[in-house]
């Protein structure tokens with residue numbers, strides 16, 4: 587969505603990165619009156635990720651023929667809206683493996 591009508595003043599709110607606590611969430615900000623509108627899906631994702639951080643989940647490595655798979659808990663799949671066959675970037679670090687969506 588490029589812009590949306592500001593409910594407060596009727597002008598067009600422009601896409602913007604808005605701050606929610608310590609995170610940036612996409613949304614729209616009205617350049618006229620300053621009213622801010624958060625993207626509902628982005629906020630939902632932010633809340634789901636915060637919940638995951640509190641849960642301290644684990645993932646099990648399993649052998650599948652000549653390769654290995656990492657089983658990801660459904661909470662993670664749902665929070666990041668992962669789909670079957672989704673390609674993730676592997677960002678190796680010394681003591682952890684970061685998967686970028």
Ligand SMILES: [Zn+2]
Nearest residue numbers: 592595616619
């Ligand atoms: Zn406005």
